[in-house]
Amino acid sequence: MSESLRNAGRTRAPRPRLVTRPLALVFAATFTSLAGVFLLLSVVPMYAVDGGAGRTGAGLATGALMLTTVLAELALPRLIDRFGYRTVLAAGTLLLALPTLALPLSSGTAMIVLTSLVRGFGFGVAVVVPNALVAVLAPAERRGEALGLFGITSGAPAVLALPLGVWLADRIGYPPVFIASAVVSLAALAVLPGIPGRVAAASPRRPLGVVAGLRSPALLRPASAFAATAMAAGILITFLPEAVPSGGVAAAALFVQPAATTAARWWAGRAGDRHGAARLLMPAVAAASAGVALLFLVPHPAAVFTSMALFGAGFGVAQNASLAMMYERAPASGYGTVSALWNIGYDGGMGVGGAVFGVAAAHTGYPAAFALTAAVILLALPLARRS
Numbered sequence: 001m002s003e004s005l006r007n008a009g010r011t012r013a014p015r016p017r018l019v020t021r022p023l024a025l026v027f028a029a030t031f032t033s034l035a036g037v038f039l040l041l042s043v044v045p046m047y048a049v050d051g052g053a054g055r056t057g058a059g060l061a062t063g064a065l066m067l068t069t070v071l072a073e074l075a076l077p078r079l080i081d082r083f084g085y086r087t088v089l090a091a092g093t094l095l096l097a098l099p100t101l102a103l104p105l106s107s108g109t110a111m112i113v114l115t116s117l118v119r120g121f122g123f124g125v126a127v128v129v130p131n132a133l134v135a136v137l138a139p140a141e142r143r144g145e146a147l148g149l150f151g152i153t154s155g156a157p158a159v160l161a162l163p164l165g166v167w168l169a170d171r172i173g174y175p176p177v178f179i180a181s182a183v184v185s186l187a188a189l190a191v192l193p194g195i196p197g198r199v200a201a202a203s204p205r206r207p208l209g210v211v212a213g214l215r216s217p218a219l220l221r222p223a224s225a226f227a228a229t230a231m232a233a234g235i236l237i238t239f240l241p242e243a244v245p246s247g248g249v250a251a252a253a254l255f256v257q258p259a260a261t262t263a264a265r266w267w268a269g270r271a272g273d274r275h276g277a278a279r280l281l282m283p284a285v286a287a288a289s290a291g292v293a294l295l296f297l298v299p300h301p302a303a304v305f306t307s308m309a310l311f312g313a314g315f316g317v318a319q320n321a322s323l324a325m326m327y328e329r330a331p332a333s334g335y336g337t338v339s340a341l342w343n344i345g346y347d348g349g350m351g352v353g354g355a356v357f358g359v360a361a362a363h364t365g366y367p368a369a370f371a372l373t374a375a376v377i378l379l380a381l382p383l384a385r386r387s
Contacts, residue, residue, distance in 0.1 A: 016139040018146055023137045025194040026130050027153040033093055033126040034154055036185030038161035040100065042254065043169045043177055044112060045238045045354075051107025055242070059358025060109065062238045064116035065123060066351020072124025073344045074210055077336040084197035085129055090189060092125020097185035104175040122185075124343070130154075132339040135327050136199045144277060144324045148269020151320060155262030162237065162258060163251040170247050208334025213341045218329045220341075221387040225281060226322035227345035228380035229288040229315050232373055234350025235357040236292075236311070243366040244299045253308045260312025261319070268320035277324040280317050282384040285377065287314030293374035296367045319346075325387060 019027075044065075045058035053060070072092075079088050099118040105111065131150065138146030161184075168177050213219050236257060244250040268280055291311025297303035322345075326338045353373070361369040 016142065018138065018142050019149070020137065022194065022196055023134065023146070025191045026133045026137065027150065028191045029089065029188040029195065030126070030130040030150070031153045031157055032188040032191075033096060033185050035157040035161045036097060036100070036181040036183075037123055037126065038157045039165040039168075039177060039181040039184065041165070041237050042162060042241055043165040043174065044103070044116065046166070046169060046241055047103070047107055047174050048109065048112050049242065051109075051112075053107075053109045053112070055239075055358045055362050057109045057112070058238055058242070059355045061112050061116050062234055062354030063351045064113045065120045066234065066347045066354070068117045068120030069124040069127075069347040070120075070344050070351065072121045073128050073340040073347065076124060076128045076340050077210055080129065080132070080336050085133055085199070086192055086195050086197040088125055089129045089195065090192055092122045092129065093185060093188050093192075094122070095119065096122025096126055097182040100178050100182040100185075103178045107174075124347070126188075127154075127343045127347070128336070128339045131323075131343065132336045133195070133199070135335040135339065136332065137196075142273065143327060144269040144273035144320065146269070147320055147323055147327075148266040151265030151269065151316065152262055155258055155265060155316070158258035159255060159262055163255040166241055166247070166251045166254060208330055208337045210337055210340060213330075213334070213337045216329075219326050219338065221383050222281060222322040222325045223341050223345040225285055225380045225384040225387060226318050226342070227349035228377045228383075229285060229318045230346045230349030231353035232288060232292045232311065232377060233315055234353035235370075235373055236308075237350070238354040239357060239361065239366070240304075243295075243361075243370075244304055246299070246301075249299070249301050249304060253304050256305055257308035257312040257315075260309045261316035264313040264316030265320045266316075268317040269324070272321060272324050277321040277328070278387060280321040281325070281387055282381060284314045284317035284321060285380050285384045287311070288318060289374045289377035289381075290314075292370055292377060295370035295374075298366055298370060322387075 044061045048057040048061050096119055099115040102115055134146055134150045135143060165177055240253060241250040272280060288311050291307045291314060294303050294307035323342050326342055327335065330338045357369055357373065360372065
């Protein structure tokens with residue numbers, strides 16, 4: 001056999017195109033809507049503290065947002081099936097943006113909790129619908145890589161807007177940040193006409209419901225292991241600006257963590273496609289726990305930055321690995337449910353973490369509360385190992 005024939009026999013089929021126009025528009029809608037979310041994620045708890053609600057009020061702000069986020073996520077698979085992706089995403093964008101305009105009217109606990117509850121429904125839509133669309137629109141053999149790119153577009157708002165919101169609120173006050181958040185979120189409406197309303201499922205099987213998904217250990221174990229790391233993320237977003245007296249150090253740390261998370265999530269997508277996502281989850285949970293444990297030394301700047309880099313890397317790998325594992329174990333008709341379950345773990349963990357940590361820190365102080373958080377994350381290692 002000639003050399004040319006041998007080489008021809010080894011030629012592989014070209015890899016399918018990863019980013020199509022609809023997928024690019026999904027990324028754009030994700031970026032704009034989540035930029036509005038992250039501008040306020042640390043700012044609203046700060047607003048609560050400055051308004052007299054204290055640490056407990058700050059925790060309630062995050063807890064209220066995540067409560068209705070989770071409630072929305074439970075209903076979204078059915079809503080998507082009935083109304084389609086585009087309509088649900090448009091309604092969620094309005095729920096996310098418009099209540100923000102009421103925040104300048106009062107810094108009282110009631111107003112903050114009420115607006116957070118309404119915005120939570122929009123936040124649930126903003127994370128579940130694009131996530132499911134990415135899984136449907138991406139080629140199956142490159143899904144991990146597509147989820148990694150989605151991690152960049154959903155993580156970049158945290159990298160940019162999370163510290164920016166804290167910095168702006170400290171310098172120009174809260175109302176301009178609230179208005180900016182609403183405007184940025186509403187910008188997502190401009191790209192919605194190019195996003196599919198419905199996508200035909202590749203699998204003829206009956207859609208996987210949320211209840212059935214919650215009964216599946218193959219889906220529940222990776223989601224629960226990831227939720228433990230998300231719990232810590234909610235704590236850091238809510239309380240790091242208060243735990244670190246220097247506003248500059250806090251803002252910089254809130255840049256380092258999502259930057260490390262975004263880079264690690266992208267890396268994990270490529271590595272998972274090549275070597276399997278399951279082997280990445282356990283070391284990711286361990287790294288996240290170690291990162292939070294370093295905050296026992298808070299407010300020492302070196303400890304804070306090292307902690308944010310280590311936790312961010314573990315959190316990013318856990319995000320991609322757990323989600324890719326769940327999509328591998330579900331039919332295409334169940335991708336909406338997988339996205340909902342994973343985001344329930346994400347947002348439920350963040351909400352519980354923010355609410356419980358506020359009470360704990362009020363009694364123990366921040367260093368001991370961070371150490372306890374690291375210990376709780378370690379309890380998820382058996383789940384990660386068995387996943």
